[in-house]
Amino acid sequence: MQVYLVGGAVRDHLLGHPYHEKDYVVVGATPEQLLAQGYQPVGKDFPVFLHPKTKEEYALARTERKSGHGYHGFEFFTDPNVSLEEDLIRRDLTINAMAMDDSGQVYDPYHGQKDLEKKLLRHVSDAFAEDPLRVLRVARFAARYHQYGFTIADETLALMQKLAESGELQALTPERVWKETSRALMEDRADVYFDVLRQCHALKILFPEIDALFGVPQRPEYHPEIDCGIHTLMSLQQACKANYSLDVRFAVLVHDLGKALTPKDELPRHIMHEERGIAPVTEVCDRLKVPTQTKQLALAVCKEHLKCHQAFTLKAGTVWRLLQRLDVLRRPERVEAFVQACECDARGRLGLEDREYPQAQYLLDVMQTVRNIKASDLPPEITGPDIGEMLIQKRIEAIADFKQKYTQPEQIT
Template sequence: MQVYLVGGAVRDHLLGHPYHEKDYVVVGATPQQMLADGFEPVGKDFPVFLHPKTKEEYALARTERKAGVGYHGFEFYTDPNVSLEEDLIRRDLTINAMAMDQDGQVYDPYHGQRDLELRLLRHVSDAFVEDPLRVLRIARFAARYHHLGFKVAPETLQLMQRLAESGELQALSAERVWKETSRALMEANAEVYFEVLRSCGALQVLFPEIDALFGIPQRPEYHPEIDCGIHTLMSLQQACQANYSLDVRFAVLVHDLGKALTPPAELPRHIMHEERGIQPVTQVCERLKVPTNTKQLALAVCKEHLKCHQAFNLKPGTLWRLLQRLDVLRRPERVEAFVQACECDARGRLGLENRAYPQAQYLLDAMQVVRSIKAQDLPRDIQGPDIGEMLIEQRILALAELKAAQPIQE
């Protein structure tokens, strides 16, 4: 029985990239031997075991054969005679098809180290096209290692295009698409994930609402980059650079979906794009089963982001109602996330990436003002429904004072 560290841990070890998860492959063993050594079985489709102490995953060496549609359409074969090379060839990329033994010796039958040096994401074999999830995984790797100069090999991109055209991507479950996308969104260059998906035609299949933004013009005086799709990815880049949360990054990604629905006669203006965006944002969230909190922030940013940009011009009562819709009293963190997303929108524009955005602090100050006014601060003779009315009145008055204290904005 021989044990090898495999996959991402070997890749990242050779790159000097931090990693936490370790996966192992076991050659020459049977399930009975693993159980006898105290390993706990967890695999359903093929034998995977947890180490009795470290709880790290140990999988028996296996081969696989395509037997159906989609990510789960495989039959697996495990046997003590399955070699390390046979196990590694079923993997997606050459840089993921390396193994390391307990002495630190690297086994690299498919030239992964060469592709690490060339900074190429290259498929191991034509069996790549049997698993549609690999399209998303390669796009995610492209985003993760973009800062190191990695690109998708042209021949691998062609296979990704074949998968996008085959109809296999539609067989992916919503959970798998969201899992890969949410992980990609948390990379430092999340925008690359969507660029790669677009370059192989997968964006149109999986995210048609985002794909539809490319080629839609905007007014150059507000958007020097002009293209709505480019603006969306520039805004997402801002969210990544600021290291904002997944909720903020997703909200930024979908904040302008309504612009794809602007009647051509109105272009390059986008009147009412906020309202038009509600339906496509809802569609994306429901199709991908996006978590509720993530969806709620996305809808709020879609519907209200222009009000954030216009914050200094809002009347105190209008500002209060905006904060109320954002659930300012119960969920101040949502107001903060909303402001962050709007700031990314304002800065995701060509040449305006470092522009000042004083609206952010103004809204945060407004949030603190309204939250500081509580029922116990009101006169004791105020009772019943009058309490709520007076709280609103006091909060709007406080917002009026805050507005009056602001310097005149250009």
Template sequence: MQVYLVGGAVRDQLLGHPYHEKDYVVVGATPEQMLAQGYQPVGKDFPVFLHPETKDEYALARTERKAGHGYHGFEFYTDPAVTLEQDLMRRDLTINAIAQDNNGNLYDPYNGQKDLEQRVLRHVSEAFAEDPLRVLRIARFAARYKKLGFKVADDTFRLMTQLAESGELEALTPERVWKETARALMEDHADEYFEVLRACGALKVLFPELDQLYGIPQRPEYHPEIDCGIHTMMSLQQACRANYSLDVRFAVLVHDLGKALTPQEELPRHIMHEERGIQPVTEVCERLRVPTNTKQLAIAVCKEHLKCHQALTLKPGTLWRLLQRLDVLRRPERVEAFVQACECDSRGRLGLEDRDYSQAQYVLDAMQVVRSIKAQDLPPDVQGSDIGEMLIERRIAALAELKAQHAALTI
């Protein structure tokens, strides 16, 4: 029985990139031998085991062949006779097909180290085209390693394009698409994930609402970059730059979907695009089974982001109602995330990337003001429905005072 460290841990170790998970492949062993040594079985489709102490994953060497449609359409074969080279051949990229033994010796039958040096994302074999999920994985790797200068190899890109055109992507489960997308959104250059998907034709299959933004013009005096798709990616870059949460990054990604629905005769203006965007944002979230909190923030940002941009000029009552809709009293963290997403939208414009966005602190100050006014602070003779009414009056009055203070400071 021979054990090798494989995949991401070897790749990132050679790149000097941080990694946390370790995966191992076991050559020359049977499931019975693994169980006898205390390994815990977890694999459903093929034998995968957890180490009894470290809980790292140990998979028996295996081969696979296409036997159906989509990501799950594979048959796996495990046997002690399966070699390390055979196991590595089924992997997606050459840089992921490098193994390391316990003595630190590297086994690289598909020249992954050369591709690491040349900063190339290249498929191991033509079997790459049998698994549609690999299109998303390659796009995610492109996002992760963009800062290191990695590019997708031309022949690999050709296979990705073929997969996008084949209809195979439509067989991917919503859970798999969301998992890969969520992971990609948390990379430093998440925008590259969507750019690669768009370039190979996969974006229009998996995210048609986003793909439709490209080529839609905006008023250049407000959006010097003009194109709605470019603006969306620039806004996402801002969210990555600030290291904001997944919820914020996704909300930024979909905040302007309504602009793709603007009637042709109204362009380049986008009147009511916030309201138009609610339906496509909702449809994307439901199709991908996006988590509830993520969905709720995305819809709120889509619907209300212009109100945040206008915060400094809003009447106190209007600002209070905005904060109410954001659930300010129960969910202050949502208000904070909302402000972050709106800030990214404002700065995701050509030449305005470092522009001051004083609306952010103003809305956060307003949140603190209204949250500081509580029922126990009211006169004891205020009872019943009068409590709610007086709380609203006092909160709006406090927002009026905040507005006056802010105006005095900016004179």
């Protein structure tokens, strides 16, 4: 029995990129042998075991054969006679098809180290085109390793286009699409993920609402980049740069979906795009089974982001109702996330990436002001339903007083 470290850990070790998870492949062993050593079996499709102490994954060397559609359309074969090379050839990219033994020797039958040097994401074999999930995985790797200068090999991009056009992407489950996308959103250059999906024609299949933004013009005085799709990716890049949460990044990604629905005779203006965006944002979230908390913030940002930009000119009562809709008293963290997403929208514009956005601190300060007003601060003679009405009045008055401290900056739309 021989044990090798495989996949991402070997790749990132050679690249000098931080990694945490380790996966191992076991050659020349049976399930019974691993069970006898205390390994715990997991997984339904093929024999994977957890180490009795480290709980790291150990998989028996295996081959696979396409037997159906989608990510699960494979039959797996394990046997002590399956070689390391046979196991590695089924992997997606050459840089993921390397192994390392416990002495540090690297086994690289498909030239992954050369592609690391060339900074290329290249498929191992034509079997790549049998698994539609690999389109998303390669796009995610392109986002992760963009900082090192990695690009996708032309022949691999061609296979990704072939997969997109084959109809196989439709066989992916919503859970798998969201899992890969949510992981990609947390990369430093999440915008690259969506750019790659667009290059290989997968964006219009998996995210047609986002794809529809490209080519839609905006007013150049507010959006020097003009194109709505470019603005979306620039805004997402701002969220990544600030290391904001997944919820914020996703909200930024979908905040302008309504602009794809603007009637052509109204372009490049986008009146009512916030309201028009509610339906497509809801559709994306429901289709991909996006977590409820993530969906709620996305809808709030879609519907309310212009009010954040215009915060200084809003009446005190309007600001209070905005904060109330954001659940300011129970969930101040949602207000903070909302402001962060709006800030990314304001800065996701050509030449304006470093602009000041004082609305952010203004709304956060207002939030704290209204949260500091408690029922215990009211006169004792105020009782019953009058308490709620008086609290609202006091909070609006506090916002009005606070507003006097600020000047009104240039409007952002």
